[in-house]
Amino acid sequence: KQEVTQIPAALSVPEGENLVLNCSFTDSAIYNLQWFRQDPGKGLTSLLLIQSSQREQTSGRLNASLDKSSGRSTLYIAASQPGDSATYLCAAITQGGSEKLVFGKGMKLTVNP
Amino acid sequence: GAVVSQHPSWVICKSGTSVKIECRSLDFQATTMFWYRQFPKQSLMLMATSNEGSKATYEQGVEKDKFLINHASLTLSTLTVTSAHPEDSSFYICSAITGQAQHFGDGTRLSIL
Numbered sequence: 001k002q003e004v005t006q007i008p009a010a011l012s013v014p015e016g017e018n019l020v021l022n023c024s025f026t027d028s029a030i031y032n033l034q035w036f037r038q039d040p041g042k043g044l045t046s047l048l049l050i051q052s053s054q055r056e057q058t059s060g061r062l063n064a065s066l067d068k069s070s071g072r073s074t075l076y077i078a079a080s081q082p083g084d085s086a087t088y089l090c091a092a093i094t095q096g097g098s099e100k101l102v103f104g105k106g107m108k109l110t111v112n113p
Numbered sequence: 114g115a116v117v118s119q120h121p122s123w124v125i126c127k128s129g130t131s132v133k134i135e136c137r138s139l140d141f142q143a144t145t146m147f148w149y150r151q152f153p154k155q156s157l158m159l160m161a162t163s164n165e166g167s168k169a170t171y172e173q174g175v176e177k178d179k180f181l182i183n184h185a186s187l188t189l190s191t192l193t194v195t196s197a198h199p200e201d202s203s204f205y206i207c208s209a210i211t212g213q214a215q216h217f218g219d220g221t222r223l224s225i226l
Contacts, residue, residue: 015181031213032213034214034215036217041204041220041222042219042220043117043206043216043217043218043219043220044206044208045158046115046214046215046216046217049213049214051213089156089157091215097208099145099147099215100147100159100160100162101147101157101159101208101215103156103157104156105155105156106156111114
């Protein structure tokens with residue numbers, strides 16, 4: 001059974017720092033891994049999707065990497081801004097035909113001005 | 114693109130009533146949609162997979178007679194919480210797949226008095 005873990009559960013940083021958000025998964029036979037952002041009381045916004053054959057994806061200040069052999073994905077946020085404050089979740093779809101996402105518990109990020 | 118609309122965004126009702134939540138894919142067709150439930154400060158819990166034109170697939174422990182799902186068209190899935198009670202109060206979120214990514218609605222906050 002796939003399990004996704006995000007540590008730490010919360011992070012508070014000053015504005016401008018480059019950030020590393022970690023995600024680990026137990027079953028390396030993943031189909032893809034997706035990073036989301038959730039603002040308080042809102043749904044999820046898809047940030048980046050990495051397919052199993054890919055090593056990384058980039059969008060603006062965001063870069064996500066995937067290392068299936070070690071069961072890890074990392075989301076890099078460059079030059080963090082207060083507007084980046086939100087909860088970040090990673091989720092994996094395991095190979096086998098199901099399209100179900102297995103979510104980590106998320107990491108609450110606070111970027112202080 | 115890939116917009117998922119969820120309605121209503123917030124509903125308060127008395128115990129014993131039934132509540133219907135709609136999930137629409139606005140600019141794409143979705144044969145599969147997902148319904149999640151999220152408790153405060155927790156991650157998303159998959160409740161069921163909604164399949165267009167067929168019965169929904171429920172996760173273990175989710176009462177299918179309590180949470181009725183109908184996916185009558187390629188752009189609309191509905192979740193009806195029947196005879197709602199205070200313990201059903203939660204944040205409900207739907208998602209739909211296009212390409213390989215899941216896209217989420219903004220969620221519905223359900224409060225049962």
